[in-house]
Amino acid sequence: MYTVVSDQKVDHLVTQTKNGDQAAFTELVELFSERIYNLGLRILKNPDDAADVLQETFLAVYEKINSFDGRANFFTWLYRIATNFALMKLRKEKRIVYTDQDMEEHYDNPNKVQIHEWQDFPLRDMLNEEFRKHLDFAVDRLPEIYRSVFLLRDVENLSIKETSKILGITESNVKIRLKRARVYLREDLAAYMEEYSKGLET
Amino acid sequence: MKDHKKKTVHEICNYLGQDLDHPMCKELIQHLKECPDCQFYLETVKLTVNLFRETHPSKPVPEDLKKKLLSNLNLKK
Numbered sequence: 001m002y003t004v005v006s007d008q009k010v011d012h013l014v015t016q017t018k019n020g021d022q023a024a025f026t027e028l029v030e031l032f033s034e035r036i037y038n039l040g041l042r043i044l045k046n047p048d049d050a051a052d053v054l055q056e057t058f059l060a061v062y063e064k065i066n067s068f069d070g071r072a073n074f075f076t077w078l079y080r081i082a083t084n085f086a087l088m089k090l091r092k093e094k095r096i097v098y099t100d101q102d103m104e105e106h107y108d109n110p111n112k113v114q115i116h117e118w119q120d121f122p123l124r125d126m127l128n129e130e131f132r133k134h135l136d137f138a139v140d141r142l143p144e145i146y147r148s149v150f151l152l153r154d155v156e157n158l159s160i161k162e163t164s165k166i167l168g169i170t171e172s173n174v175k176i177r178l179k180r181a182r183v184y185l186r187e188d189l190a191a192y193m194e195e196y197s198k199g200l201e202t
Numbered sequence: 203m204k205d206h207k208k209k210t211v212h213e214i215c216n217y218l219g220q221d222l223d224h225p226m227c228k229e230l231i232q233h234l235k236e237c238p239d240c241q242f243y244l245e246t247v248k249l250t251v252n253l254f255r256e257t258h259p260s261k262p263v264p265e266d267l268k269k270k271l272l273s274n275l276n277l278k279k
Contacts, residue, residue, distance in 0.1 A: 002260065026277045033271065037263045051267050055274060062275055132257040139254070154251045155258060186250045 002035050010074050017065055025065075029058055032075075035156070036082045042151050043086040045136065053089070057082040072165065079158070080166045087144060098184075100143055107180040107187070131192075138188045142181055149174055150181040 010031075016024030036057050040050030060081050068077055139147055145167065152163045153174070160178075164171045234241045263271075272278065 022277055025275070026272065029271065029275065029277065030268075033263045033268065034260065037267075038260045041261065042258060047264075051264075051270075054263070054267065055271055058271060058275055131253075135254050135257055155255055182247050182251060185254070186247045189250045189253070190246070 003031055005031055007073070011070070014065065014068065014070070014074050025062065028061075032078060033058075036078070039079070039082055039151070039156060040086050042155055043083070043148070044089055049086075049089055053082055053085045056085045060085075073162075076162050076165050079152075079162070080168075083148060083152070083166055087148065090144065098141055098143055100145075103143060103146060103177075103180045103184065107183040134192055135185075135189075138185055142184065145169070146177050146181040146184075149177045150185075153178050154182070 010028070013024045013028050013031075017028060033054060037050050037054045040053030041047065044050060044053065057078070061078060064081075068074065139150065142150065148167055149163060152158045152166060153160065158166070160171050160174050163174045167174070169177075234244060
């Protein structure tokens with residue numbers, strides 16, 4: 001779990017940092033480093049890249065903190081900077097992903113819904129490295145905006161409003177993309193379980 | 203899944219863009235209570251999300267990276 005800190009405390013540290021208090025900025029760095037590092041890891045899946053995101057984010061925050069006017073939440077502002085750095089890095093990679101159209105066509109109204117295979121499944125036994133890699137691969141294939149929405153909402157536990165502000169898309173867009181991403185992952189997992197089940201039978 | 207459930211699944215899918223535990227649609231919640239298939243579908247979506255979380259726990263920032271970060275920012279602990 002991440003350290004929980006009140007908005008008032010963060011606001012105070014931001015004000016102090018703007019006044020040149022290095023100890024206050026050190027505290028901000030320490031409070032949010034783990035969240036930013038893990039955001040980088042989840043988007044880029046590489047510790048070196050996550051380390052770059054962490055460093056670039058706080059360097060940018062240090063340089064721009066005087067232009068942060070406090071109308072936005074500091075946490076949202078910080079996450080937006082970190083997410084942008086991570087996504088810029090991600091765009092340099094060549095990945096095969098589904099398109100927005102694929103997502104809309106297949107995951108708005110899934111007709112083939114497999115529901116009966118899951119009841120007796122040894123799910124806890126499946127939480128191994130292979131399973132983790134499979135889920136990683138599935139998330140990798142999501143278009144960038146879907147992946148970002150899923151990671152921010154479902155993994156980082158941010159609200160729809162926060163996710164909307166960080167990614168610069170409307171709340172409706174967050175909801176529709178989250179819906180499709182969740183349905184896609186659920187269907188992908190159902191297919192994986194079917195294969196797994198066949199493997200157990202042979 | 204039976205054909206008559208497709209419409210409900212569509213509604214569930216709209217629901218899926220929301221907070222999964224948010225009582226957004228009372229009618230749907232009522233339907234879920236009466237319909238094991240739809241309830242199971244929603245549960246498996248929640249399970250998928252939870253499995254991803256469980257297999258991707260947060261990791262601490264490595265100590266050498268913390269030191270490097272503070273050093274690069276000219277900060278002292």
